[in-house]
Amino acid sequence: MANIYDDVVEVARRTMVLFFVVDTSGSMEGSKIGTLNQAIEDVIPEISEISQSNADAQIKIAVLAFSNSAKWITPKPVPAEDFSWDYLNASGLTAFGDACSCLNEKLSRNAFMSEITGSFAPAIFLLSDGEPTDEYIDCLDDLWKNNWFRKAIKVAVAIGEDANKEVLADFTGDPDAVLTAHNPEVLRKMIRFLSVTSSQIGSKSSSVGKANPDAAPSKQDDFIEQVQIASNSGDFAEDEVLW
Amino acid sequence: MAKFSSGNRIPLKNGTAVVKNKLGEGGQGNVYLAEMNGCEYALKWYHTNSLKNPAKFYDNLINNIEQGSPSPVFIWPKDVTEIIDGEFGYIMDLIPSEYKCFSDFLLTREKFPSVRSVVNAALNITNGFRELHRRGFSYQDLNDGNFFIEPQSGAVLICDTDNVAPYGESLGIAGKARYMAPEVVRNLKAPDVMTDRFSLAVILFRLLFLDHPLEGKRTLCPCLTEELEQKFYGKIPLFIYDKQENSNRPVRGVHCNVIKLWDLFPGFIREKFSCVFSQECLHGQKPRPSDNEWQIAFTRLRDCIVKCPCGGDTFVDLNEDVSFCINCEGKIPRPPVLISKKYAAALFPGNNIYRCHIDVDSDDYLHKVGEVIRSRNRPDVWGLRNTSGYDWKVTLKDGTESILQNGRVQIIAVAKSIDFGGCVGLIAM
Ligand SMILES: [Zn+2]
Numbered sequence: 001m002a003n004i005y006d007d008v009v010e011v012a013r014r015t016m017v018l019f020f021v022v023d024t025s026g027s028m029e030g031s032k033i034g035t036l037n038q039a040i041e042d043v044i045p046e047i048s049e050i051s052q053s054n055a056d057a058q059i060k061i062a063v064l065a066f067s068n069s070a071k072w073i074t075p076k077p078v079p080a081e082d083f084s085w086d087y088l089n090a091s092g093l094t095a096f097g098d099a100c101s102c103l104n105e106k107l108s109r110n111a112f113m114s115e116i117t118g119s120f121a122p123a124i125f126l127l128s129d130g131e132p133t134d135e136y137i138d139c140l141d142d143l144w145k146n147n148w149f150r151k152a153i154k155v156a157v158a159i160g161e162d163a164n165k166e167v168l169a170d171f172t173g174d175p176d177a178v179l180t181a182h183n184p185e186v187l188r189k190m191i192r193f194l195s196v197t198s199s200q201i202g203s204k205s206s207s208v209g210k211a212n213p214d215a216a217p218s219k220q221d222d223f224i225e226q227v228q229i230a231s232n233s234g235d236f237a238e239d240e241v242l243w
Numbered sequence: 244m245a246k247f248s249s250g251n252r253i254p255l256k257n258g259t260a261v262v263k264n265k266l267g268e269g270g271q272g273n274v275y276l277a278e279m280n281g282c283e284y285a286l287k288w289y290h291t292n293s294l295k296n297p298a299k300f301y302d303n304l305i306n307n308i309e310q311g312s313p314s315p316v317f318i319w320p321k322d323v324t325e326i327i328d329g330e331f332g333y334i335m336d337l338i339p340s341e342y343k344c345f346s347d348f349l350l351t352r353e354k355f356p357s358v359r360s361v362v363n364a365a366l367n368i369t370n371g372f373r374e375l376h377r378r379g380f381s382y383q384d385l386n387d388g389n390f391f392i393e394p395q396s397g398a399v400l401i402c403d404t405d406n407v408a409p410y411g412e413s414l415g416i417a418g419k420a421r422y423m424a425p426e427v428v429r430n431l432k433a434p435d436v437m438t439d440r441f442s443l444a445v446i447l448f449r450l451l452f453l454d455h456p457l458e459g460k461r462t463l464c465p466c467l468t469e470e471l472e473q474k475f476y477g478k479i480p481l482f483i484y485d486k487q488e489n490s491n492r493p494v495r496g497v498h499c500n501v502i503k504l505w506d507l508f509p510g511f512i513r514e515k516f517s518c519v520f521s522q523e524c525l526h527g528q529k530p531r532p533s534d535n536e537w538q539i540a541f542t543r544l545r546d547c548i549v550k551c552p553c554g555g556d557t558f559v560d561l562n563e564d565v566s567f568c569i570n571c572e573g574k575i576p577r578p579p580v581l582i583s584k585k586y587a588a589a590l591f592p593g594n595n596i597y598r599c600h601i602d603v604d605s606d607d608y609l610h611k612v613g614e615v616i617r618s619r620n621r622p623d624v625w626g627l628r629n630t631s632g633y634d635w636k637v638t639l640k641d642g643t644e645s646i647l648q649n650g651r652v653q654i655i656a657v658a659k660s661i662d663f664g665g666c667v668g669l670i671a672m
Contacts, residue, residue: 002555002570004507005355011453012497014467055349055387056421109465117497119466151468200270205421206469208428208477215430216473217420226270229292 014057016120016203017077017112018047018195021099023128023159024065028090032129032159032243035184039191041085046192047199048080057120057203062112066099067092077112096128096167097136100143107148121151121219123198126171127191129159129243140170153198153223157181157190160243176224179231183242190236197226245288245330247275253286253332254325255279256305260286260334277334284321287405288332295415301326303408304333313378316371318402333405342391342400345446349387349453353394357556358569359548363397365447366541366608371401372443373534376436380407383414383434385442386422387449410435420472421455422446425525428477440531444519447537451508454501456520459483459491482520484513507569509547509558515540535606542586542599542608549591551575561587579625579655582669590655590670592617592625601631601663612663616652626652627661636662 020040024033044061051059060077064070065088073086103124106112113119143149156168158180169175179194181187206217230236247253251262260277267274272289291297304323312319320333343353355361368390375382382404389403408414413433424441426432448456462475481491483498484505493501505513515532523529532540544558551557555570559577566575579590584603588596594615598607612631618624628651629635635647638660647653647661660669 002553003355003357004504004555004569005357005361008351008354008453008500008504010351011349011455011500012458053344053346053350055346056419113465115465118464121466121468148466151466197270205419205476206472207417208420208423208473209417209430209434210415211430213430214473214478216469217417218469229290232292233290 011055012117013055014118014120015060015077015115016057016199017060017062017122018080018199018202019103019122019124020061020063021103021124021126022063022065022088023094023096023126023130024067024088024090024092025094025130025133026067026091027094027130027162028159030090031184032187033088033090035187036127036159036191037085037087039188040195041087042188043192043195044080044083044085046196048083050196050199050203051080054203056205059199059203062106064099064102066095066102069095070099070102072102072106093133094128094130095134096132097134097139100136100139100171104139104143104146104149107146107152113148120202121153122148123153123202124149124155125194125198126154126156126168127159128156128168129163131162131164132167136167144173153202153220155179155194155198155223155227157187157194159187161241162243174220174224176228177220179227179236181236181243182238183240185240186236186238193230193235194227197230198223201226245327246273247288253277254327255322255334256325257322260284260324262286272332276337279334283337284334285337286324286332286334288324289330291330297329297331300405300414301331303412303414304405306409307380307404307407308333310378310380312404313380314371314374316367316399316401317375317404317407318400319404335402335404338391338400338402342393342398344388345390345392345450346387348392348394349449355394355397358558359545359556360395360397361450362541362545362548364392364399365397365450366538366545367397367399368401368446368450369443369534369537369541370608371399372439373538375407376439376534379409381410381434381436381439382407382442383439384418385439385446386419387446390446418442420476423476425477425480426527428473437527437531440533441519443534443537444516444531448516448520451512452501452504454483454493454498456482456516457491459493459498461491463494463497480520480525481522482517482525484517485520485522486517487522507558509544509560512540512544538606538608539585542597542606545608546586546588546594546600548594549575549578549589550593559589559591561589580671581627581661582671583666590615590625590627596627601666601668603666615655625655627655627658628652631663633664635664638662 059080061083062077063073154172156178158165168178201223247262253260260279263276275286277286294300318335323333324331347353384406390401422442424438427438457480524531547558551568553571557568559566581588595611596613598605598610614628629647637647640659658670
């Protein structure tokens, strides 16, 4: 039976890319990279569900790993429902500057951000346990000149006490967007919470009704607010310092 | 935040709920499956620090429960919990699985089987909001995630009613830019009845046409930042079919649905959308069409649906001798029409007439009072059966009058008018 709704098509959705930027230097070896691999793998189905039931945007995932140099694990962003996490190995140095350059190169309309139906600003999630071993300052400065990066939701997790939190705060542009995990349990919780929350906020039309007249809302502010609610509720409380 | 597990007993104002398992979590809190008196309910438990003013929120919940649900379409709070360590929640009915989230229709995970189901859904949503507003509430945060539709019948359930508050009360709930009125997007105004009307119009538009009324050529951009959302939905919104300005028309290959569907709907429906999304209404220089106007418009739309021989439901123009099927483009001659003061209903086999058609003071589109049937032996003979519960007085074309008792059928072709008791309907052939 004929019906005009038989051949309607899925509404045009924007795309939101969730970037995982992962430190895979030698110091990450063992329980750090092990926990990270498992936690990200476990959260992917949840991200996929957020994407599939979301009429505002679909979520794609891109992964950049950095040790002696930075390397894209995904040649281009992959729809969350088609994405599977390849376990990363840890060895070598911490070429953070190279990671910034690689990110800068792909955050472009001519590279990863080429969707016909447009994008929301990405969400960028950095995980690191150490200190940059390359000259990163100019690379990070250049990255901050990239508008996609400036508009992105940015968050970092420092894994253990040896991580240089100042560098991470320079990356996110906000010390409140840097969390520290001292044991696997908390790292797992943070990875899940931060991936899900940044995906939810990043892939939806922005929330309005809170700012001053004619002032645009900020997804980064909404995100930080959620992070603080979770922290204040004791969601990331640590009773054991392992790292 | 308190986290519950199976077997936890939660004290309510009037009873106790026993937690079974967690159903989901969101920014505002968690939702659990809970049991009370042998029935299953949903229990929503808040992150109280996600609420601007938890005490006010709690009092508002209690007030809403005392006032009662304005319409069965709302999944209304049934009872609040006691406050435990500063936190609280409420219980409500579960959404039956045959109801599908509106975003699933936009994503075409679900499709409507006919225009009749869509129009019924539009009527049910509109009526729900009419009743809500009549009781002095506003909804505040309408979007594609908070209502559910049964695809076949168009039955509707609207959830997230914990944000519903009396006019003028603001619970500090932030809505999504895509669904909020421009003045709310610009933070010039807190949500109220007038801004609900805008959100309702966006929902109705997307229900019919799937695409978004303000998203066309101009809003295609590489990166939709918060600043651009502020612009497209707040400062300079422009309807895709604006009558004066064509710079935001839908784009082929992107906004495919609205391009295909817009012209298939009767002019009076398109006109309503052109009005609510006109620059004057967008910028608040003219009042937006009321819930009642929408309800009348969709009742009229339902009145002109008939079944084409191709099997599909289509609209007929009741002012034209011939209409064309929206599915197969086949010719459809105008059926007989029952004309009352406010409405004109196609008397086509399978259609019904409702309270609103026989009572000038009523806009009741649900209470059926008559049905159009086809003679079993002679399919070209159509009749109107009185199911109103009382007698009608029929005047035939030859001038004779007769009484049509409840349950009896009048052959339509020979009837001139029907006196429904105080209100006379004319039958035009
Ligand atoms: Zn047809």
